[in-house]
Amino acid sequence: MAANMGRGINLGNVLSAPVEGNWAPAFTESYFEDIKNVGFKTVRIPIDFFGSRTSGDTSGYSKNANTSSSYTGNSSDYIIKDSYLDRIEQVIKWSLNNGLITILDFHGSTLKSEFSYTFSSKDKWSAYYTHPTSAKRAADNQKFRAIWTQIANRFKEYSDNLLFEVINEPYFWVSDTEMDILNSDIISIIRNSGSKNLNRNIIITGGSKNSYEAALQIGDAIIKSDDNLIATFHYYWPRAFTASAGEVDNDFDWGTTVDKTEIDTNFGFVKSWSQSKNIPVLLGEFGADNEKGYDYSKNTVGDFGGPDKTSREEFHRYLAQKAIDLGFSFTVWDAGDKSNKTIYKVENRGWVTGVRNALLGINCLNSEIIKNADIECGFDTNWSLFVQTPAVSAFSEAQASNSRNSSKSLQVNVTTSGAAFNKIILKNALVDNNTLSGKTINFSAFAKGSVNNLQFKIRIKTITNGTTVLSSSSNFTLSNSNYQLFEYEYKIPQNTTSLEFQVLCGNSIGTYYFDDFSAIDQNILNVENDVTVTSAFRVYPNPANQFLNISSTKKIKQILLRDINSKIFTIKVIENQIDVSKFSNGIYFLQVSFDDNTSKISKIIITNN
Secondary structure: OHHHHOEEEEOOOOOOOOOOOOOOOOOOHHHHHHHHHHOOOEEEEEEOOOHHHEOOOOOOOOOOOOOHHHOOOOHHHOOEOHHHHHHHHHHHHHHHHOOOEEEEEEOOHHHHHHOHHHHOOOHHHOOOOOOOOOHHHHHHHHHHHHHHHHHHHHHOOOOOOEEEEOOOOHHHOOOHHHHHHHHHHHHHHHHHOOHHHHOOOEEEOOOOOOHHHOHHHOOHHHHHHOOOEEEEEEEOOOHHHHOOOOOOOOOOOOOOHHHHHHHHHHHHHHHHHHHHHOOOEEEEEEOOOOHHHOEOOOOEOOOOOOOOHHHHHHHHHHHHHHHHHOOOEEEEOOOOOOOOOOOEEHHHOEEOHHHHHHHHOOOOOOOOOOOOOOOOOOOOOOEEEEEOOOOEEEEEEOOHHHOOOOOOOEEEEEEEOOOOHHHEEEEEOOEEOOOOOOOEEEEEEEEEEOOOOOEEEEEEEEEEOOEEEEEEOOOEEOOOOOOEEEEEEEEOOOOEEEEEEEEEOOOOOEEEEEEEEEEEEHHHHOOOOOOOOOOOEEEEEEEEEOEEEEEEOOOEEEEEEEEOOOOEEEOOOEOOEEEOOOOOOEEEEEEEEEOOOOEEEEEEEEOOO
8 A cells, every 4th residue: 555655745724723624725626636646655644533523512511630530521512523433534535536635633632732742741732631630531532543543434445546644743742652553542442443444545654753753652462463554753853944934944945965865864764663573654645845935825935045946946856765765655744825834735736836836857847648748847848839821920929927826837829820720730749549539638727818718729639540539628718917827628439539619719819828738538627536426316417507406315414516616606506406697507407415424426517598
């Protein structure tokens, strides 16, 4: 499993926040689609279960020594809210259905304040501390174990691609001895729940020491007790660099021989230990602050500076590749636009491209259909421009002010139009591939114009049965303000041997800006959830005009409608009908959740007159 996990990413500050959406936008399925599409294999989802999510207030019990006998509670006092578990299940299904190995990581601010902090008697945490023989320690321990019992039971039928991580970063407060006890108990709870949990991979760490030394503190008895454990450690050294967007640290460059030798040495210790104990390793978190302390939610540079661009990219590249070379898997830390460590920009479904590519070990994104899809290898790598008289046009890299996500974008400057779209054709490399026949592909591009109302088309050229076949989208209309997502769905004809992705933009004078092209097998977008829905469910007519009819033999709990930009609408069903008259024409995804915790996703086309 560890080898299959490969290169991964955290989706931090969403479900680990006190309330989902407080620290980062709430999850939509687009998170997982985008992560899958660029090439990450694994996602680690930090999730908190303390606070209002689980019943049972333990604060009234004594923190004093020798009071454990006064604890009068039991496991039934601590119940996770059904609605919260349902939401967790929905998110995990989204991840698994996109083919991602998924880590459920117990992690969050209330986990720390209600549980982890209580193990430390240091001055900084003394207000939280509970004596090991206290009634409150007994209550907190039972609550933690009760939560894990419910998690294990809820997900025990899920595939092996779901992994459990016992607890995030306990070692700042919990000793190695205490962690051995905690690990042993949670492993037993998971295994005793049966079904696929008997052999599910469980991620654990040790206590007392942090960073690369954390995993090394796991007791031998724990490791020998179970063949399906993965050890984890986090790495944020040197903090003078990785935390340099803050006021205290100010080392903005990284990458000298000395810097890299430190990584080699510390990771080498973990590798030697891993080999001696015969346990695989996950580098669960690492990262460095945003370039110059940049805040992507406000588009402002930090007050105290931060890593330079080259150093930040090289830090991520070097640690990622070192982990892979040593046989570790990794999940880099990322927490969205508002955080100080941003890789995936949730608000516009964009990326800090240089860091992303450094982590993936690539220079630019290539799919089996579109090469250099993110333009990071240069505007003229795998791209060419065909211009037919009387049109006049040239293409080049867009200036920074017109780029998407402050990365490389491509521009086509049309100075004389050809009065027809196909007089100017932006072409990607011709791909020879006879395995694409019959597949339905969702082609897309982010684009904008120098002026409003410029139009372009996506066109697919195939060689089918030895003959050229051309198929074009409808006209797409551009805005001059922001990049927008445009999509064209096309079923590749049978007996196709070659394919070329094209953009037609010869109809009007102006400058056309393009970036982040993609070609996604439609089966990925319409995949059923992990638990198969076998009962009759129908949604019709499709395409829909004004109203959509719903028919189901199972009780429906919730219906959500998501547009192609991942905006989510809560839908009411009245007399088995959904009023869609107020929605714009286009492609939508209808997600129906049933009372038995299964769900179904259907692609809907709305064509209101």
